[in-house]
Amino acid sequence: MLKGIAGRTAVVTGGAGGIGSATCRRLHAEGANVVAVDLDVAGLQELANQLGERLITVVADVTDEADTERFFAAAVAQFGAVDMFHANAGVESRVVPVMALDVADLDKVMRVNVRSAFLGAAAAVRQMATQADGGKIVFTASIAGLKGDAGVSVYTASKHAVIGLARALAKETAAQGIRVNVVAPGPVETRMMRPLEDGLGALAGTDGAGLQAILKTVIPMGRYAEADEIAATTAWLLSDEVPYMHGEVVTVGGGLYP
Numbered sequence: 223m224l225k226g227i228a229g230r231t232a233v234v235t236g237g238a239g240g241i242g243s244a245t246c247r248r249l250h251a252e253g254a255n256v257v258a259v260d261l262d263v264a265g266l267q268e269l270a271n272q273l274g275e276r277l278i279t280v281v282a283d284v285t286d287e288a289d290t291e292r293f294f295a296a297a298v299a300q301f302g303a304v305d306m307f308h309a310n311a312g313v314e315s316r317v318v319p320v321m322a323l324d325v326a327d328l329d330k331v332m333r334v335n336v337r338s339a340f341l342g343a344a345a346a347v348r349q350m351a352t353q354a355d356g357g358k359i360v361f362t363a364s365i366a367g368l369k370g371d372a373g374v375s376v377y378t379a380s381k382h383a384v385i386g387l388a389r390a391l392a393k394e395t396a397a398q399g400i401r402v403n404v405v406a407p408g409p410v411e412t413r414m415m416r417p418l419e420d421g422l423g424a425l426a427g428t429d430g431a432g433l434q435a436i437l438k439t440v441i442p443m444g445r446y447a448e449a450d451e452i453a454a455t456t457a458w459l460l461s462d463e464v465p466y467m468h469g470e471v472v473t474v475g476g477g478l479y480p
């Protein structure tokens with residue numbers, strides 16, 4: 223068991239998705255109370271069926287300020303505190319070169335990936351600052367937050383922004399006992415990879431399956447991560463096992479980065 227998770231309360235956004243639901247399951251297995259937040263009603267219900275007690279689900283839009291206040295308030299009302307926050311909800315961008323920019327896609331991705339991270343961070347810190355033992359925040363960025371690849375400038379810029387937010391926030395919150403870190407995965411076997419494979423495949427003159435095969439030759443470990451492997455790193459960062467890790471960006475990429 224990881225130190226400092228049992229009996230504490232975690233809020234996980236994108237909690238119905240691949241990585242978010244894996245984090246919910248892992249933290250729950252470590253004994254945490256879990257608040258899973260998502261727009262995906264059916265996905266949240268499935269998680270609730272799996273985990274039962276010590277889990278509540280909140281249907282909310284993480285890009286909305288009032289919704290964000292509402293899911294933090296629900297966590298405090300149900301469990302009395304928010305000790306851990308996994309700011310994880312996110313969307314992929316369309317795969318297009320900058321010269322073919324889709325402005326609607328740009329606005330959507332920035333709202334979901336960046337605006338939501340700011341809103342969630344602000345609400346989390348306001349709550350954690352009232353708690354004697356502070357709290358921990360982990361953002362899900364991506365290896366795309368540390369490097370650039372053709373066709374995915376919008377997603378790349380959004381994840382660079384998340385890392386920038388986390389680095390600045392870490393400087394603000396250290397004195398309040400609020401640790402802030404980032405998990406930056408390479409490709410993970412979730413829904414999100416399918417449209418990216420299709421789009422990047424089209425750029426490379428192949429299809430989604432062909433692109434996946436190419437990617438797996440580029441990843442030194444020769445495979446995508448499982449969502450549970452990202453959840454394990456997130457849980458570790460949210461635990462009391464690593465009290466001096468603060469403002470760090472932890473890549474989980476099977477050797478892909480650097």
Ligand SMILES: NC(=O)c1ccc[n+]([C@@H]2O[C@H](COP(=O)([O-])OP(=O)(O)OC[C@H]3O[C@@H](n4cnc5c(N)ncnc54)[C@H](O)[C@@H]3O)[C@@H](O)[C@H]2O)c1
Pocket residue numbers: 235236237238239240241242259260261262265282283284285310311312313314334362363364365406407408409410411412413414415
């Ligand atoms: N899958 C990968 O290869 C990969 C790699 C690196 C980083 N990431 C990041 O991991 C995070 C989780 O992605 P995933 O792979 O689990 O994908 P996913 O699509 O399975 O999960 C994303 C979840 O976010 C939810 N969501 C989207 N917009 C929302 C909104 N406005 N309000 C509330 N919930 C919303 C979706 O409903 C979904 O359940 C994302 O931030 C993604 O960018 C994924």
